[in-house]
Amino acid sequence: MTIEELIAAARNGSTRAAGRLLSLVESPRRTEVLTALGRHVARVIGITGPPGAGKSTTIAVLVAAYRERGLRVAVLAVDPSSPYSGGALLGDRIRMAAHINDADVLIRSVATRGHLGGLAEAVPAAINVLAALSYDVVIIETVGVGQSEIEIAAVADPTVVVLNPGAGDAIQAAKAGLLEVADIVAINKADRDGADQTVRDLHAETDAPILKIVASRGEGIVELVDAIDAHHRADTPERRAARARSQILSLALSAVRTRPDLDALATAVADGEVDVYTAAASLFTSANVNENPLSTLQ
Amino acid sequence: MTIEELIAAARNGSTRAAGRLLSLVESPRRTEVLTALGRHVARVIGITGPPGAGKSTTIAVLVAAYRERGLRVAVLAVDPSSPYSGGALLGDRIRMAAHINDADVLIRSVATRGHLGGLAEAVPAAINVLAALSYDVVIIETVGVGQSEIEIAAVADPTVVVLNPGAGDAIQAAKAGLLEVADIVAINKADRDGADQTVRDLHAETDAPILKIVASRGEGIVELVDAIDAHHRADTPERRAARARSQILSLALSAVRTRPDLDALATAVADGEVDVYTAAASLFTSANVNENPLSTLQ
Structure with a gap:
């Protein structure tokens, strides 16, 4: 199939064609694909946090919330250690199972394959593909333990950091630099002991709004969606330029690193x-x- | 004075001429000065940590230890908010007072003047000047709250992180990324409560050796000097190449940022x-x- 044929097939609902386009923009044919697609814009939401914090569960309920509004949603899971070659569907993610057969939800793993800077290179192009395929919202999940988050924060508006009650997650988040990129902090499993103390501790470390949620029961999700909307509405040309600047620098650093x-x-x-x-x-x-x-x- | 005259004066012991050379390598005349000096190597020790941890006190006793061995020592204090234009002598640092009149000790503030990447640019050249002026050891002090430490870690061998007992410093160090660049951790004021607990907590976060010191009384300094020597002796071509790689990347990033x-x-x-x-x-x-x-x- 030519690129034009792939685009037509993807626009007609072929997830296979969409996946092929997403693989192509990680290849030397990136420019060719992007030129054929033209420039498109989607809302991008970053979700990060330590392993086990409940990012996938939070994303599953966010996807449901956006679907209720009639929006088409794509989820990019950035997993540097992904065993999927080029990014397979995450059919094994139980929490996402409800959305697997929804044609208006695309879930994909972005394997950065150990390339330093691979994420900075891969993600803006992938977002452009998804926007061109009429996905209104792109949710990007990162594991929250490294450099990925800073690069995703340059793309996402807002970046939501998901943590659990207790000192462990807070220290890990601080160590990974997550608190510096957080636009919103969501304390998941907030029915556990210590949630209020964690909120107080974090207020000392970040100016971002801090919400308590219990994603597995859908508690606090309306408020989380509202906070995401509020942050997005407050976007300014200056903030957009600052994010663009970070993206350009990430790409330039990636170019010299490789x-x-x-x-x-x-x-x-x-x-x-x-x-x-x-x-x-x-x-x-x-x-x-x-x-x-x-x-x-x- | 020509650059050759400045070099001759500095080599004859003029701290004023030395200061002028250090200012010149922060100016567009850098290459001219470096070419005139030729390439020289000194041992570089990085000292970082949160404000109040006792970095200056620790440096003062380290300087005394190296002086006892007959080594000439330069201290570069990196202070992004320094009010000194171009870097004046830190005569107001009480802890350093003992060394102020020692001709074989040079103490200087490096003001990065708010330039992003200014440190990555300024420090390698400053080290070359100091090495050319026969300083055997260059100690670089950074405030330990930002990007500076990563850049200094690319130059220093080893980087020593100074912390106090208690969770506060440990969290701040984790947040600033200090634990990732630490080659040696020194818990200063280790006669205070909680020092052993802090050592245990930090062992979970870093593989670097962790020493307890009381810098104000000189306790643990022999062991600290030994640990610095041991780390330096264990240096390898691979470690040197990795540091050089970080320096090159810092400079490249600084070039695109500006x-x-x-x-x-x-x-x-x-x-x-x-x-x-x-x-x-x-x-x-x-x-x-x-x-x-x-x-x-x-």
Whole structure:
């Protein structure tokens, strides 16, 4: 199938064609696909938090809430250790089972395959594909233990951090830098002991609104959806430009991190053969680049 | 004075000439000074931690320990909010008073003047100047609340994180990413309650050796110096290359962050006029650069 045929099939409801397009924008054919699609915009919501906090359950009830409004929803689960090659459907996620047969819900794993910066490269293009296929809302789930969240925060509006009551999650979230990127904090399983104390502790660490939810029973979800809406409505050109700036920097850093000559430069600096300023500058001189270090991105 | 005259004066013991050279390598004349000096190597020790942890006290006793061995010591205090223009002597630091009149100890504040990435640019050159002026050991103090530590960790071997007993410092250190860059953790004021508990808590978070010290009484300093020596002796070509790689990436990121066209690109992306991949790629095309975005660094 040509790219135009894939787009037509995906727009006619073929999830297989949609999946193929999403794989293509992670390949050297990205520009070709994006050009054929044109530019499209969707609402992007980031959901992050430590393992076990209940992100998938929270997402499942959020999906239901948006479906009740008649919106089409795509879920991208970013899993650096995903065993799926290129991102298979997450049919094994019990919590999502209710949505598996809903044609207006697409659930997909984005495997970053261990590439540093892979996420920064893959996600903006995937969002454009999903928006072009008339998904109104794109929910991005990250595992919340590394760099991914900062990159997702540059794309998402808002970023929701899901934590459980107790000091453990709060410390882990602080350590991973989650509190700095949080636009909204949701304390899930808030019927457990210590939820109020956790809310108080977190108020000392972040200015973001902090909500208590029990996702498995749907408690607090109306308020969470309202908080997400309120944050989105409050978006400004300045905030959009700040997010775009972060995305550009993430991509640029990703481009230099994946430069084939970086290890040789590092060794030369370590051995005293070249100073670090000259080495860094050489990353920007075309003599060392096949025209453009970001050429693989375009 | 010419640069050659400044170098001669500094080598003859003029701290004023040394200070002038350190200022010059933060200016567009950096390359000129570095070329005149040639390449020199010093041992670099990073000291970081939350405000109030006792970093200056710890450094004062470390300086005394190295002086007893006959080594010349320079201290660079990185203070992003420093009121000193270009970095004055820190004569007001009471703890350092003992060393103020020691000709073999140089104490200087590096003001990064709010430039993003300023530290990544300023510090390697400053270390080269100090090494050329026969300082054997360079101790770099950072405030331990931001990005500075990651950049210093790329230069220092080892990075020592100073904390106090109690959960507060541990959480703050985790939040700032200090535990990830720590080669050695020193629990200062370890005569206070809770020191052993803090050691246990931190062992769960880091593999780095954890020492208890009371810097104000000199307790545990012999062990700290031994741990610093042991870490330094265990250095390998691979570790040196990894640090060089981090320095190169920091400089490259700093170069794109300070690009004059970055804000305009971000606005264009936010307004949908250009996609983020094209915007990032344009940072690497010479058409948008006056030859080289790192030209100000050279």
